[in-house]
Amino acid sequence: MRRAWQALFGQRARRRWLHLIVGGALFMPYWLVGTVVLGPLTDGGGPFGGSLLVQFGAYGVGLPLAALTALFPLTRPMSVAVARALCGVAPGRFAEGPARGAEAKARTAGWFVLHLGAGALVSGASLALPPFALSVAALPFSAALRESELGAFWHLDRPWLAWAGLPLGLLMLLGLAAAAAAAGALLAAAAPRLLGPSPADRLVAAERRAAELAVRNRLARELHDSVGHALSAVTLQAGAARRVVDGVLDTGAGDLGFVREALTAIEETTRRTVGELDAVLGLLRSGEDDGELAAPGLEALDALVRGAGPRVALTVRGDLAGLPEAVSREAYRIVQEGLTNAVRYARDETVTARIALSGDELEIIMENPLPATGPAPVARPDGGRGLRGVAERARLLGGAAEAGPVDGCWRLAARLPVGGAR
Known part of the structure; x- marks a missing residue:
């Protein structure tokens, strides 16, 4: 009833x-x-x-x-x-x-x-x-x-x-x-x-969903590369500065100038990363699918190298100022991810970074000696996205990237066509 x-x-x-x-x-x-x-x-x-x-x-x-x-x-x-x-x-x-x-x-x-x-x-x-x-x-x-x-x-x-x-x-x-x-x-x-x-409506919905996933994936890469690098660099600089300060306190000898440089690098890295984080969160809050991130390009390469630590040997060939904005931005992120892995695994060894513009191709090669003990670094199965993000960035520009151990060194190589930006 x-x-x-x-x-x-x-x-x-x-x-x-x-x-x-x-x-x-x-x-x-x-x-x-x-x-x-x-x-x-x-x-x-x-x-x-x-x-x-x-x-x-x-x-x-x-x-x-x-x-x-x-x-x-x-x-x-x-x-x-x-x-x-x-x-x-x-x-x-x-x-x-x-x-x-x-x-x-x-x-x-x-x-x-x-x-x-x-x-x-x-x-x-x-x-x-x-x-x-x-x-x-x-x-x-x-x-x-x-x-x-x-x-x-x-x-x-x-x-x-x-x-x-x-x-x-x-x-x-x-x-x-x-x-x-x-x-x-x-x-x-x-x-x-x-x-x-209808089938046409489902196709439009699938395309819209694919576009939304692409934007989310892009924002995830930006957050991973920016915040991950900043935390690794700050951890390295803070640890090195702490060891110098401990030496000064214990023996009265130490390079306080190095501590000043490390603290300056930490300040620059965190300030730059906060700005990048604000840009990404701004896009998330606005819900825009086609907004452009205010990400740095290769013009900020010197500040990136300074924040990574003193043992980075950078070599640049060619005029990078005329690169398309998309190529410059993605190349910066690739170098940033390479430095993040290097400072995590290279310890006190020198990291070599070579960036060369030859014709219509930009080549990025980064090498650092593998640790004497322990396994070589690999993409972590529990969520590491760095090397995968490097490969995605290169593919989006029509290029390619690879990473792995070569002759006792960890080598990251990427080739980006200058005219391949989309």
Whole structure:
């Protein structure tokens, strides 16, 4: 009993009933146009005073007009918005945006006609039937109703027959609720098929999802390279400065100038990284998919090398000032990741970095001796993304990168075509 009551008068049933009434309200202009078309048949009764045949004739004229207007682009977004709020269907089963292609437009027109047609019938019944049903239910309690045309219609020549009006009126109201619930369930079942995504919509959604994932991947690379390098460099400089300070405190001998340089490098690295972090977080907050990161390029290479420590031998050949911005930015990140790995694994050995511009290709080679003990550094299976990010950056520019042990050294090599930036 409770389930039957919920099916007829529960929150979902009430929302679907309201959805049908909205359809009936939207159908009203089309119905009025139908009454104008059928004007010669109204006998001067006006749009609301014609015969029942004329009323349903106007209904039949209005439905094709509704199908034609459903071809406009805004019809599907409007229908989806109303159905998502009131129809009781999971939001993910609806398509987004205007209908694309003849098949999607035809399905949208079918939905629009079904919604407005069923809504007009249910709305008309919701307006006309309750007063009549209540009047029939009140026959046993009102002598005036029994003596009226309504009583004559029911042939109430015997008083006890009036009591049949009470259950009959209630059954009319229950029948209206059942019809509205059935029509609402019909629309809910048809909504995913008629308003669901077409193959073209799925393709657009897949492309949008791929673009969003590409942006997230790019931001993840930027955060990894920037913050990861800064933490490694700061850790190295702070550890070296601490050892010098410990020597001064223990023996009174030590190079306090080196401590000053290390603290300066830490300050520069953290300030630069905070700026880069603000740029990435700004894009995340704004939700922009095509925003440009304010990432540094090779013009900031000297500051990067200073922050990595004193044992970095940098050699540059060629004029790097004329490089495209994208190439300069990605090359900077590749060098940064190479230095991050070097300061993590090279310990006190010298890191060699060579950057050469030859023709239309930029070559980056970084080498550092492998540790005497322990395994060679590899991409960590528990989440290390540095070397993978280097390869992705090179591929995006149409180049290539590789890393691995060569002749007792860890070697990172990348080749970037200068004209390959996209």
